[in-house]
Amino acid sequence: MSVEEIVLLNAADEAVGAADKVASHHGETPYHLAFSCYVVAPDGRVLITRRALSKRTFPGVWTGSCCGHPGPGEGLRDAVRRRLRDELGVTAGEITSVLPSFRYRAVAADGTVEHERCPVVRAVAAGEAVRRNPAEVEDAEWWTWQECLDLVDHPASSPWYRLQMAELAPLGAPLDWPDAGTAALPPALPW
Template identity: 75%
Template sequence: MVVEEIVLLNADDEAVGTAPKHASHHTDTPYHLAFSCYVVDTEGRVLITQRALGKRTFPGVWTGSCCGHPGPGEGLRDAVLRRLRDELGLPGADLTSVLPRFQYRAVAGDGTVENERCPVVRATVPAHGAVHPNPEEVERAEWWTWERCLELTERPEASPWYRLQLAELAPLGAPRDWPDAGRHDLPPALSW
């Protein structure tokens, strides 16, 4: 069994080491590299997921399409495509950096902390493409209108990072219109 590692960061978002992912998420989780992805189809719908009930951190919350941790030396593009394939069975997508500076800290009900520099990416896919969620990662996956996505921010079952991300994404307009924020504001520890 391969142990997934996360990339630890300093206050300047530079890589300072690695640690096992599972053992690193606790009440004093170190600051580390992650990403969030919103899958948007060519009709403008957004794939919203409910995290699997067996997940160690934030089980059962509703959130964006997928999230994950780039491995040591792995670029953002490769990490996102890997998680889209592993979590949702999506073979590929057109990726755009939309919130390269996003970071957050959140505490779950059991005291587990997420503490991440978490660039946000949009993945554009054709409408009516098949999604095959991995049940170990995703309880449910549904295509939602942007209006319904915005309404989720007012509900307690939304993940904390989803609420924070939507506060920054909503002013950018509809998901298909989100501008490419480029790559210059990605953390120094992360290549495209």
């Protein structure tokens, strides 16, 4: 089995190396590249997931559809498609850059730190069938936009979800989110 690597970043969001994903997540997790994806159905519902209880970082929290780490040299769209397939068995249609500059730092209850440059994308679902990978996803449900907004106030929502929603909510309903383009993506992440 191959080791999944994360892309380490400097303050200018340039790649400065790669490291083992599992070994890198601890109390002093280095700044690295990630992404978040919100899968939206044609009727505007959003696929919301609960992280597997066995996950090392932030187990059991409710969050967007999919999160992941692009591998060294992997483009954002390819990484999103890979993780959607691996975590949820979902095929994405159109992928749009929504919050290309998003970054955050959060500390879990056990002291594990997430410190990520984490562009946010919207993927329009090619279908609504979900085949969740139980090692990654505890639950996956299609929610209305209002239910997504209400999740912000729930203590079981992920810290990055709450921060992302503060920026996504003013953009309106998910199908109306404007394309933010790719110019603001980190230099380490090809589209």
